[in-house]
Structure formats: structure tokens, C-alpha cells
Amino acid sequence: MSNPGTVKKKWSKRQKKWMGFGMFTVILLGGFFLFFAYWTIQVNQAHKPESVNIGEMHLHRSHASHSTEVHQHSSETVHTNRSGQVIETRSCSDMRDTPGDATVRSFELTAEAKSISLDNGRAIDAYTLNGTTPGPEIRVTEGELVRVNLKNKNVEEGVTIHWHGVVLPCSQDGVAGVTQDAVEPGGEFTYEFIARHSGSFWYHSHQQTSVQATKGLIGRLIVEPKIKPFEYEQDIAVTLQRFGSSTMMINSSTKDIHFSAEPGEWIRLRMVNADSRTQNVDVYGGSFKVVSIDGSDIPGPGVIQDQTLPIGAGQRYDLLFQVPADQRILLQSSSEDRRSLPDIHIGQASMPERGQAKGKFDFTAYGSSEPDGLSLNSGFDVVEHLSLGQKAFAAYTINGEIFHHIPPIMVEEGDLVKISLTNDGGGTHPMHLHGHIFKVLSKNGIPLTSDIYMDTLPIEGGETFEIAFVADNPGLWMKHCHNLRHAASGMTMMVNYYGITTPYTVGTLSGNIPD
Template structure:
């Protein structure tokens, strides 16, 4: 066949195929946009669409026992009051690499100020919005606050508009490593810089930790720039041989980070703020930390040389502990597994667990939409429970990437992975990293009445549909999610 005939044949068949492909892409994008079109108004207490006819408190109005979320507030405590002011504002940040970044900040920085309180303190935070046009909130990730204080635009409050303010009040009841971020248009606002760390220190520190150097390390992605505690260059921690360092690693980005610890063995002391029972020494093991998760590592500095904690995922932003010569960098290694890490507790009451309710959540992807059980956003029926019930939830990652699944308002216990019961320490989390084809069973006590989001903490996945509700019977809300109110917690 001559080149001329070949070209004609290619034109004859290739152009129509290209045309059909473009039509297919156009139709797919059209239906994708329709699927993701934000509703005008949704009551997340009962998932009713509203065109103005639904009453202010939704379908449970006629129940004499109905309780509005905003009426569920912090209880009493004998601890002192710790007050903080956080102002959200548009800021041009001068980064330490010489570049500038247009950011949205708390008190002029990203991350915002680290808040340190003690177990039992009453925490009072005044949030002011200077000029964030779409409004802001603060969600206290991992802290089991009362429903009214969870900071979810359209569920627990309206987004705080420019010139407005909102006061959050809760009791710091559980020591651990936590963080905070805006939950109005969360996939946008967290990446623009509206996040920070909150540490709850134990009321009475253990003798083991009394002389430990305490270091927080918050990883985030500010636009296209990766930062560690606001720096583009990593973190250096001074120390002498024999010193112990408690390194609190927080993943404030959207992608899983694999960490290596080079130069000394270490322990995974806590996960998501909850201590591991009798953690063993690890060496040459990679620690995968999903979006939203926190891992506390306990490291003793060696007699000679440094310890370097490296982000294996991006080979950047190292954490250097101590001084001396650099250790050999890791080139891979076994992945950490909590299935058999630490030791079990004696007389574990959950060995004879009989749940009152069970749910299965299949995390997947359909075209351009991230789904739970094949549906997205408010189309997903809520998990509805009663206070006092024990709840068994099966999480199945069917694809579409890593899905670090986060439950608001609750700490859950991981019971099994891929059908294998956990053999080591009890593992309590608020965010569980799941990878493709993994299946987890988790146990949750319905002990915090309210209306709670449950979603993938890759906030891009949440904004694409992987977000639902865990609702208690009889709890209502006057707030609405949708374009009418401007409350868009997941966008």
C-alpha cells in the first residue's frame, strides 16, 4: 500500500474514531458534572432534599425527644480554662526557600499555631474570619468533641463569614496528638493552609516520658509546595547521645507518606493519639501514615551519629535528630503492620463482641466519582445508630487509590485485617489507612450522640463523593448543606 493510500485510509477511519472519542469524553464529563452538582439544600440529619418546604429541624420535628445538635455542648470539668484566638486570613507567606506563596492562614502562618493543652482542660477557641470569602470553620480532627463543636459547615454550624466569629468550647478529655483544619470546602481550604496541630498532654506524665524531648512534625501540601512545620527544608532537632525523642508525625496532606528511621531502632509509641500496649523495637521498617493520621515514634539517640527520619514518598523534608555523621539512607524495607505489634491486654472485653448493628462500606470509584457502596455524597444512606449500641463496620477498599477513612466524633478499634484478627496491642484510631483489596473490621461504641461525617481523608476523594454520615436517632440540625446556604463541607 502506498503512503498516499495509507494516509487516506487513516483519515477515513481515524477522524471518525477521534470524533466519537471526543463525544464520549464530552458525555462522560457532562454526567460527571451532573453527578457532582452541589444540591441547593440538604438536611444531613435525614438526607432530605429541600426546595424550601422542609421545616427548619427536618423530619424528626414531631418527636418530643428530638435534640438539636447545637444543644449538645461540653460537660463540666475541674480543669482550668485555656483560651486561644485564631484569625483566618488571606496572607502572602515568605517561604524559607526564598519564594512566596498565596495562602490562607491562622494568625498569619501556615500551619497555624500549635495549641498545647492538658488532659481535663476546658479549651475555648475564638475563631475570627478576616477575609476568607467562602467562610471558614475549625474541625478538631481526632478529638471527640460534642456535636455542636465539630466544625462542619451545614451540619453543626454555618460557615463563619468575613467579619464574623464563632467560639468553640470542649474538654480535652484524652491525651494525644491531634490536629485542626477548616471543614468548609475542606479539600480547598486545608491545601490553602488552614490547618495546625493540637497536642493534649497527660495530666500526670508517666515516668517513662518525664525526660523525653517532645517534637511535633506536621507535613502539609501548600498548593504545590510541600512543607514540614512551615519549612521547605526539613527539621533539625538538637540532642545528645542517650536522649529520647517523642516524634509526633502528622500527615496533613492527601497522599500516604512512607517514613523510614535511619540510624537507630525505634518504637511506634502511639497511633492517632492512642498509646500502643508494650510496643516493641523496630529497625529498618517503613511506617506508612495515611492522610489525616498521626504516629508518635519514640527514638533514643545513638552514641555516635544522627538519626534521620525521611519521607520515602517524596525523598524530601528530612527530620534530623542529634548531631554527628549521617546514617546510611534506607532503600526500602518491610512495611509496618499493627496486626501483631505490641502485646494484647489481659481480660479483653471485646473478645466476646456481639454488635447491635453492622454496616459494610465498600470504598470504590465509578468513572470520575469516588463512591461508598456505589453511591456518592448525600445519595449514600447514613449509618443510623442509637446511643449505647455497639457497632461493627466492615471497610472494603475496592479501588481508586488509598482511602484513609475517618470517623468524626468517635475513636474506633480495629478488630481484623483481611480476615485475620489483631494479635498484638489493641489498636484505637480515628482514621484507618486502607489500600486496594484490603478489608478491615472495626468496632465503634455509639457513645457520642450527634450527626457525624465519615469520609475518606484524601480530601480530594471526599470532594469527589466519598463522604457520608453516621447519625444518631433523634438528633436534628437547623443547618443545611448546599449552594443556598453556601455550606459546602467537602468541596
């Protein structure tokens, strides 16, 4: 019996139809969501294999599935060279520099997870080196032996230090699971290498890099030249850094930073981009030269003005300029994703006008060339093409695959190697190669007219670059995107020398996750 005051609700045909449609949509969306969740888990598991021996990747068709078997049998594995001849193996761990009579420079770095307060008053949970992020600048002179004792106080997943851009022996490259085990809490590891090339470099953890570098395990490494190739009175260095997703800092500061300089003084300004995004740097107040990129001096650098410098993630740009008489030099940076960094002021005179930059600095048309035997016409022993792309949602790929599924580029000592790289997706992929410095030969099919050497090359959507290097440093070397999130989602591969082995493994079993 119905209450007299109520009207029994009756659904019209039309309403029923819509309800049915609504329920169908909910079920469809729910199903899609469940599938997506399942798929994401699958993809992420694929990112982090159980156990892979990086020195044996080329010997097995299926890199991940029979990993434990591979591990157990690794001592019996036969290594061959390109022509199939059985060769003696050498372990990455045995490849070290001979100190000789080089001057030893010793440093201590202690990694510690702790809360620090920024100069804007905010407290952050950071990973620090000697209590700060970035860690201390390591500054040595070309030819010296750098000895760094790394201690891990309490970073649970373990830490390493990779020396970005430095050509050093395999055992010192600091890649977890490739050249060493991650240093556990309470543990330590001593790095030792000869700083052969002068230039601006940096260091960062290569264990869970995308997490640890953004939480603070980074720092600068400056190798001063024995003889200055050009004159300057002040040598200033800055690190452009993003803490977490959005705290932009320069030399640990969220506020503008000032360097005192007298009018007429010559300044060498070293800029390290430790962020995962390109930093576009405008220079106001005077003209300047870009004297060095990634630690390699540019021959015949021209004087430029009002150009925006696109410093790729992981790259270093060194500028040379004279402080003007009437105004200071002001540098203003903003990231690829439009985050502003603090300004850099050099000198005390009045502020320059912040004009409009006339264009973007183009390294492919900058400097001169002194033929050094490496050109598009060289006879290459190895030629590879890498397509940088993306699989739906989560994975960043090279030739359609992710890290441990990507066959390594195999080289022999002495090979001349050419790699073409195309960004077939969107965004920028700053591609970094460990253990070598490469020459940029062409961009979008147009040969460079200058000698530009780099260790990290930002490649924007649709662009193709050809790069070349001499395989002169036997080892197991990562080649990966320095947008660290991309690297962690798969855009990482190896350039391996035939016959080089490693006792370490990458994966969830060992806990070595180099990203």
C-alpha cells in the same frame, strides 16, 4: 480554466476512504467529548446538592431532589428510634461540654488569605492562620478547657475548624452545614471543649476541606498527659504537609529541619500527617518504639529498627527513642505518590547510614492486648459493610453512591457498632470517623492480637478491615476518606444518632460545603 503550471488534485478512492474515516473519528471524538463534559458537570452538580439537612437524611428516600420542601417542613418532622417509637429530638447545637472547674486555655486563630514566602524563596497564595501555615500549635494538658476564637479576616467561601481525632460534643466539631455555618469574612466563632484524652491531634478547616486544607488552614493540637505514661525529656512535634499539589513541607519548611538533642536523651516525637497521601517514614540511626497512633497509646509496644512507618493521611504516629551516643536520628519521608519530604535530624552527632528498610511497620502485629470488652465476639447492635469504590472518571463512592445519596449509618446511644470496610478500587482510602475512636478488630479476616485504636485507618486496594466502636457520643458525625480529593468527590457519609437534629444545611443554597 486551470493554470498550466498546476496539477489539479484528484483524490484517489483510497484517500477518500481515509478522509471519511478521519471525519467520522473527529465527529465521534467530538461527540464523546461533549457527552463527557455534560456528564462531568452532572456528576459535579450531584456532588454539591442544593440543600440537605444532615439530621434528616434517614427520613427521606430521595435525599436531594425535594430538599427545599424538606427544609421548610423540618420543624414538623417526626423522629423515631430503631424500633419505630417516636422520640424526643435534641439539637446538635445544644450539645456542649460543661466547663465545671476545668482550667480554661484561650487561643485566637485568624484565618486570612494572603501571599506568604516560603523558605525556598517562592511566594505562594495561601490560607493562613495567624499569618502562617500551618497555624500555631495549640498545646494543652489533659482535662483543660480549650477555648479557641476563630476569626475569618477575608476567606471568601467561609471557614471552620474541625478538631481531628478529638472526642468532643457535636456542636464543636466544626463541620460546615452539619454542626455550624461556615464563618463568613468578618465573622467569628468560638469553640469550646474539654480535652478529655491526651495525645497528638490536629485541626483543619472543614469548609471546602479539599481546597482549604491544602491551601493551609491546618495546625497541630497536642494534649499532654497529666501523668506521663512513659518517660521522655523532649517532646518534639512535626507536621508533614503538602501545599497545593507538590510543595512538601515539614513545620512550614521546604528544607531539612534540625532539632538539637544530647546523646542519651529520651525523645517523644509526634508526627502528624496532614497530607492527603500516606507518608512512608524511614527512621535511621537507632531503634525506637511506636508508642501511640492517633492519640491512643499502644499497650506493650516493642522495640523496632529499620522499619518503614506508613503514616496514613490524617494519622499521627508518636515515636519514643533515645538519642544514640555516636550518631543522630534521621527521619526520611516520601509520600505514596513518591514525593520526598525534607529530612528531620534529631541530635548533632554524625549522620547515620541510610540503610535499606527491612520491612514495613505492621500495626496489626504490634503491641499487646489487654481485653477491654471489644472484640470480634462482642454482641454488636449495628453491623454494616462499606464498599469503597469509584465510578468512572470523577466520583469516589461508598456502596456505589456519593455523599448525600449514601444512607447514614443510624445508631442509638450505647450501641456497639461494627463496620467492615473493603477497598474495592485502587489507591489508598484513609477512612476517618468523627467524634469517636474505633478499635481495629481484623485485617483481611485475620484478627488483630493487639489493642489498636484509631480515628483514621488507611485501607489499601483489596484490603478489608473490621472496626468497632461504642456509640457513646450522640451527634451527627462524618465518616469520610481523608484523601481530601476523594472526600470532595463523594467518599463521605454520616454516622448519625437517632433523634439528633441540626439547624444547618449542607449545599449550594447555604454555601456550606464540608466536602
